[in-house]
Amino acid sequence: MPETTRGAERANGTGRYGNRPTMKDVAARAGVGLKTVSRVVNGEPGVTPDTERRVQEAIDALGFRRNDSARVLRKGRTASIGLVLEDLADPFYGPLSRAVEEVARAHGALLINGSSAEDPDRERELALALCARRVDGLVVIPAGDDHRYLEPEMRAGVATVFVDRPAARIDADVVLSDNFGGARDGVAHLIAHGHRRIGFIGDMPNIHTAAERLRGYRAAMEDAGIPVEDDWMSLGATDPERVRRAAEEMLTGPSPVTAIFTGNNRVTVTVIRVLAAHARPVALVGFDDFELADLLQPGVTVVAQDSAALGRTAAERLFRRLDGALVAPERIELPTRLIERGSGELPPAD
């Protein structure tokens, strides 16, 4: 197995891929022109079976694999899209990522992704790094509240769709759940079961979904003519310590709540823990469904959103744009679904 002379021809001694064969190497070994190798590699017509065989043998012998980075540079499109998530490890985003990936795959594109960790600077850094890699499009779960930094990119042709939360200060497609309506329905459900003192524990108020869900809570209370007391509402970080404290204060305050509406799955899980240790039963409806919610006692009534549908809808919209659709940016809202399992149907324990 004689080595080709490539090694000696190259000046690059340190490069990671310094010793990868190129089309030029294949051409030399097969005794054909560069373009003929390109034809064989890409399955283009117009190559004699005999020539093709010789080229193929050289490819196999050298272990050649086309460098798509170089290809991309010449072709324009990279056949890759970027996904900027909030947290890869949050179970809510699992089905969403998978849905985006499936759509990308169906369109022959790869997925490059990363998490913002709810940090606007990190979101920006990541999104721009993806643009520098010249992804064809971007699916973004926004962490920040100003996305004007993406304007030049979008003007330059980077198709961009925001999911789960709307983009701020920029005109772009966005795919959301009906956060307001879902929360309103969930709280109305508690009211219908006789509750009047209902608490709301949600994520930080600057997060759009948290604000919308709080708005839904207020709307349901107002519709029922129930005045809301300040200490029934708590918005902030979703770490267990803060949520636990918030729940305990509502349960033991001057006018203790008989029911709690939780603003997302992480809050719900912590509140369940608090309620498990609480003497009298407290009703609970949570935003977001989660695995095993039906197996707890009581089962947890939730306002479920379809995170896979969010991802799928966003990705499909993205590729429609990449395929040339010149439609105006749109706001797409997906319905939520109330799932009764027991915790939301408990009567007030007064």
Place this chain on the structure above:
Amino acid sequence: MPETTRGAERANGTGRYGNRPTMKDVAARAGVGLKTVSRVVNGEPGVTPDTERRVQEAIDALGFRRNDSARVLRKGRTASIGLVLEDLADPFYGPLSRAVEEVARAHGALLINGSSAEDPDRERELALALCARRVDGLVVIPAGDDHRYLEPEMRAGVATVFVDRPAARIDADVVLSDNFGGARDGVAHLIAHGHRRIGFIGDMPNIHTAAERLRGYRAAMEDAGIPVEDDWMSLGATDPERVRRAAEEMLTGPSPVTAIFTGNNRVTVTVIRVLAAHARPVALVGFDDFELADLLQPGVTVVAQDSAALGRTAAERLFRRLDGALVAPERIELPTRLIERGSGELPPAD
């Protein structure tokens, strides 16, 4: 805001990025050479403050962003690594992905990923597509049982680390949990609590982790001198229907089991549902921890593996190789941890 003449100079009418400004455009506008623009963009020294300002103005006016694809082509390394998962939506892989991402980020690399959906062909296709993109390295959760297709890539310098399951027919780094020991300990725990008729329900036997955990089950039984009956063991797909049937058969068979050891989190969840509907109490220990396991009644005793540590260890190993460490491929095994929560401490209901 006068348009530059770029648009007219380009023949490329269809390209997605046909109208993105390049360093050449910036150079022309700033009235400097190409290399000077490159210096400013990359923060290299040796540029007059005045020149730098002129270049920066041109950059801002044009909305220039460096094309990293072109850069990569020249530099060799792409500062990206690939991650081939089994399923993006499986909660077990969430912390693993996040850990890989954090390590990549710390090394200034982007993550390109995708799922094999447990399909060997798809794993191969995805891994090779990532190699064609010239990722610097690859973290792979293997789905197939022959990874020789990666040999040429690894020889060409693609650092590769396998996680969660070993690579087959190829010599490479692999980071695993102690599947055998964990399962053996879990089953021994049930035996210590008086059980002798213990069932095992696991994933498909061709999956390494499933086979190892079954081996651990057998070892624990043998250590205790308990003969295992064939219908106490069921390996196969982890869809709820099959698992449910397997569990019900063990519970109602000729010598019904008093305890079940489940081979992974998906199996565990289904078995919990079956046991919830079952008349007499059955002990349960599951491989893999999961959220809310402590809130079920009884709490679910598990053999927990540290999926974040798996990802972190694999990624760190990868970057050590990329940084030039020329160590022999190694098999790293991470310990598991038995967490008692109640279900595994139930006595036999004979």
Place this chain on the structure above:
DNA sequence: CTGAAAGCGCTTACAG
């Protein structure tokens, strides 16, 4: 301090 030339590994447009 600054820049012209060559080259990374491909594809495009064109000519034989």
Place this chain on the structure above:
DNA sequence: CTGAAAGCGCTTACAG
């Protein structure tokens, strides 16, 4: 059917 030349947008190596 086949291939030499030019170019994608950068960086490298070098010269002024």
